[in-house]
Amino acid sequence: MVESVVIIGSGPAGLSAAIYTAREGFSPLLIGGAVSGGQLMLTTAVENMPGFPDGVQGPELIELMRKQAERFGTRFVNEDVTGVEFSSKPLVVRTESNEYQARSVIIATGANAKVLGIPSESKLFGHGVSTCATCDGPFFKNRDVVVVGGGDTAMEDSLFLTRFCRSVTIVHRRDAFKASKAMQDKVMSNPKIKVIWNSEVSEIIGDESVSGVRIKDSSGRVTEMQAGGVFVAIGHAPNTKFLAGSMRLDSEGYIITHDEVLTDKEGVYVAGDNADRYYRQAGTASASGIKAALRVREYLQGMQKGHSEE
Ligand SMILES: Cc1cc2nc3c(=O)[nH]c(=O)nc-3n(C[C@H](O)[C@H](O)[C@H](O)COP(=O)(O)OP(=O)(O)OC[C@H]3O[C@@H](n4cnc5c(N)ncnc54)[C@H](O)[C@@H]3O)c2cc1C
Known part of the structure; x- marks a missing residue:
């Protein structure tokens, strides 16, 4: 059997693509990953x-989207995609136990925030440790927070956090930022922001929520600092390893697209954080899932027309 559309990923991008393609009658097959639902x-x-x-709880929002996709006939498989074959038709998507053939594919596999891997980081995730300032910043009103990182995202996060937090301390392991000069200037001239150079956060302190951090400088000296939150801004890793050799990826593994959701492979579309290094929000991921679905409609209708004219 050749599926009309296979969607890879069950976060907001994949589920939004499923709602649209299902409602249009394409009966999508969504391969949602062994751990489904995505970052929310x-x-x-x-x-x-x-x-x-x-407001809405992240898992509840995903459940609602999933129900909506199911209502119109989406079929779900909870497996990881391990490989694809996009150079011939039909397109092929492989999991550990199956091989699926498809006329079109939407890749919506998201990206995971990189973390520090230090004591208490995972225990306190969501209890003062965050990887998304845009999402969580307003929860940190009047707190002293730490931002870890030295790129544009760390600068943007720090500036954004000054709107809510009492103070922002950037801890950076080098003696200079990687961020653009313009961003650095804004950060350095903001009176609420302080920078600790040549240092790493070596431990996050707190029982039920973050109360401070231990900071190790390049000489190995460890100091303790009180803080009500830690924002880890050291980059993201797109979930695209299984595409290596089959799709054009940039040096960090983001899928290279044009017109946001199009790729250089006919019938293959991309949605959400795996091609987005800037917005990374549930709403924007959802929007690109919808755009990919509308492109799929156009593509499949073009195929049907081609067949009927033959
Ligand atoms: C802690 C946290 C809080 C956040 N809070 C907010 C918020 O308040 N507001 C907001 O707008 N955004 C928030 N975000 C950001 C938001 O969650 C993401 O921007 C959004 O989930 C991206 O959607 P996506 O569908 O592109 O990817 P994801 O949500 O990452 O979903 C990717 C999906 O792909 C699947 N997958 C990955 N690899 C494979 C594979 N090989 N085979 C099959 N499936 C695969 C995964 O299992 C997952 O289902 C938050 C993120 C985090 C981490």
Whole structure:
């Protein structure tokens, strides 16, 4: 059997693509990963999703999207995709136990924030440790927070956090930032931001929520600092390893697209954080899932027309 559309990924991008393609009658097969639901499964309150004036819990939002996709006939498989073959038709998507053939594929596999891997980081994730300032910043009103990183994201996060937090301390392991000069200037001239150079956060302190950090400098000296939050801003890793050799990826593994959701492979579309190093929000991922679905519609209708004219 050749599927009309296979969607890889069960976060907001994949589920939004499923809602649209299912409602249009394409009966999508969604291969959602061994651990399904994506990044929103890791969070509690989502307060910035339009349509939820009182906020919504991340897992609940995913459950609602999933129900909506199911209602129109999406079929779900909870497996990881391990490989693809996009150079011939039909397109092929492989998991450990199956091989699926498809006319079109939407890749919506997201990206995971890189973490420090230090004591208490995972225990306190969501309890003062965050990887998303845009998502969580407003929860940290009047707190002293630490930002770890030295690139543009760390600068943007720090500047954004000054709108809510009492102070922001950037801890950076080198003696200079990688971020653009313009961003650095804004950071360095902001009176709420302080920088600790040549140092690493070696431990996060706190029982139920973050109360401080231990900071190790390049000479090995460890000091303790009180803090009400830690934002880890050291980059993201797109979930695209299984595409290596089959799709064009950039040096960090993001899928190279044009017009946001199109790729250089006919019938293959991309949605969400795996091609987005800038916005990384549930709403933007959802929007690109919808765009990919509308492109799939156009593509499949073009195929049908081609057949009927033959
Ligand atoms: C802690 C936290 C809090 C956040 N809070 C907010 C918030 O308040 N508001 C907001 O708008 N955004 C928030 N975000 C960001 C938001 O979650 C992401 O931008 C959004 O989930 C991206 O959607 P996506 O569908 O592109 O990817 P993801 O949500 O990452 O989903 C990717 C999916 O692909 C699957 N997958 C990966 N690899 C494979 C594979 N090989 N085979 C099959 N499936 C695979 C995964 O299992 C997952 O289902 C938060 C993120 C985090 C981490």
